[in-house]
Amino acid sequence: MNKIPRGTLQEQTFYEQVGGEETFRRLVHRFYQGVAEDPLLRPMYPEEDLGPAEERLALFLMQYWGGPRTYSDGRGHPRLRMRHAPFTVDRAAHDAWVRHMRDAVDSLGLPEEHETQLWNYLTYAAASMINAAD
Template identity: 40%
Template structure:
């Protein structure tokens, strides 16, 4: 077997989505774009209303969560413990409209920040599973 081919395969196996998108600076750009879309899209007004006027604290939490979820540093878990997303969001009514608005904002953020289409689609598939699982109302 060609050692160069083997090395290339090993590198791909150890690469994470976190690395593929450009690390924490890219995650921060995605989160900034996500909340910018949430602030401006009429279909996101209900989920925006679930947040405090100052988004800085929630942006920090989402950056840390996404960094870890994408395979980067585990600062979210170190600081906050297990994600327990459903428990943390239980106070907010999340139905199909809220799920769809969240997903629309995230897709727009991924598009705006130039995430490669194949990776964007893979991430959106995973986000859909999580967002659908977060639903806690019948609507």
């Protein structure tokens, strides 16, 4: 009787497998360090401090990947396209976002399988936010 013990990799969420809250907070913090210096993206964040946007993205990604449901508890359904509709997201904005996110993902040093899974989602999500032609 070879039972797989509870808590093994197969039962863990992606969130748990990559290190939980700490990993997602590191990812998002590194990303927003790039955004803060980006002349194209920075104006899309009207708050003086990027902290609230950083918190929202961290909570969203944690929930999406199997962590706590704090994002939905506080903000409801993510409705990503609707929330981004007020901003002009063209190919240049997309490319800038992807560039900063690539740097952030690379900084985590995740195993290739996890890095690929995360990156595939992030690039899919970024492409789906485009709402304007160049």
